[in-house]
Amino acid sequence: MKQPVLHTVLSPALLHLYDLSNTIVVIIDVFRATSTIATALYNGAEKIIPVDSVEQCIALGKATPNSITAGERDGKVIEGLQYGNSPGDYPKSFIEGKTLVLTTTNGTRLLHMALNNGAAEIITGSFPNLAAVTEFLMQQKKNVILGCSAWKDKFNLEDTLFAGAVVNKVTNHFKIHCDASLMAQEMYTLHQDNMHTFIRKTTHWHRLSAYGLEKDLEYCVTPNVANVLPLYKNGALLAMH
Template sequence: MKLPALHTVLSPALLHLYDLNNTIVVIIDVFRATSTIATALYNGAEKVIPVDSVAQCIAIGNATPNSITAGERDGKVIEGLQYGNSPGDYPASFIKGKTLVLTTTNGTKMLHMALNNGAAEIITGSFPNLSAVANYLIQQKKQVILGCSAWKDKFNLEDTLFAGAVIQQIAPHFHIHCDSSLMAAEMYAMHQNNMHQFIRKTTHWHRLAAYGLEKDLEYCVTPDVANILPIYKNGALQIG
C-alpha cells in the first residue's frame, strides 16, 4: 500500500509552494499560540476562535457571549484586548466554559493562510499536545503538511524542533522525501534530551524572556501536558 506523503514547511512564506488539497495541515507555533490553544481547550474552554486581525478579534468578542479576547503582537498584549497569549493565563478556574477569541503574530496568520490555500483539514500542534497530534496523523492515513509559523516569515528553531518530534513518532507510517523534514527530525533527535537547555539559545526565547516569560516558554516545550487535539471546524478550534 502506498504511504501518504509528509512535508515540513519551515515558514508561511513557503506555504504557497505546496499543494494542500486532500492534506492535513498541522499549524505549529510553539512560542506560544498553539501551546496556548491546546492548554485553553485542555482546561475546558468551549472553543478557540483564531482570527488574523485585531479589529476582527474585538468584533467577534463583542458578538460572542461568554468570550475572552486575547492576543499579542511582538510578544506584548494588544491594546484593546483583554488578555495575552500565555498558556499560564488560562487555568481551568478561569477558562472553563468560555470562548477564547485569539489573534497572534504568527500562528493565527499561518492558520488562515492554510485555509485560504485549500487545506482539507487543519489541526494545531505544539509540545504540550505532541502525542495527540502524532496519534491522529497515524490514524487518518492522509497526506500531511507540518506548517511552522516561524517568526514574521523567518525560520525559527522551536517550531522546527516540534516538527521533528512529530516525525520521530510517525515516520514509519509516511513517505518522507523532504529535506526540511530530514533536518527537523535530525535536529530533534540531537537535542531531545536537553530541550530546556538548547531552547534557551533561540532568538525567540531571548525575545520573549525579556518580558519575563521563561516559565511559559519551558512549559511550551514540555511534551503532553495538555494532550488534546484541536481541530478547526466551522470557524473555531475544538477538541477532536
C-alpha cells in the same frame, strides 16, 4: 495501499509551494499560540476562534456570549484586548466553558493562509499536545504538511524542533522524502534530552524572556501536559475527543 506523504514547511513564506488539497495541515507555533490553544482547550474552553486581525478579534468578542478576547503582537498584549498569549493565563478555573477569541503574530496568520490555500483539514500542534497530534496523523492515513509559523516569515528553531518530534514519532507511517523534515528530525533527536537548555539559545527565547516569560517558554517545550487535539471546524478550534 500506498503510504501518505509528509512534508515540513519551515516558514509561511514557503506555503504556496505545496499542494494542500487532500492534506492535513498542522499549524505549529510553539512560542506560544499553539501551546496556548492546546492548554485552553485541555482546561475546558468551549472553543477557540482564531482571527488574523485585532479589529476582528475585538468585534467578535463583543458579538460572542461568554467570550474573552486575547492576543499579542511582538510578544505583548494588544491594547483593546483582555488577555495575552500565555498558556499560564488559561487555568481551568478561568477558561472552562468560555470561548477564546485569539489573534497572534504568526500562528493565527498561518492558519488563515492554510485555509485560503485549500487545506482539507487543519489541526494545531505543540509539545504540550505532541502525542495527540501524532496519534491522529497516524490514524488518518492522509498526506500531511507540518506548517511552522516561524517569526514574521523568518525561520525559527522551536517550531522546527516540534516538526522534528512529530516526524520522529510517525516516520514509519509516511513517505518522507523532504530535506526540511530530515533536518527537523535530526535536530530534534540531537537535542530532545536537553530541550530546556537548548531553547535558551533561540532568538525567540531572547525576545520573550525579556518580558519575563521563561516559565511560559519551558512549559511550551514540555511534552503532553495538555494532550488534546484542536481541530478547526466551522470557524473555530474544538477539542476533538
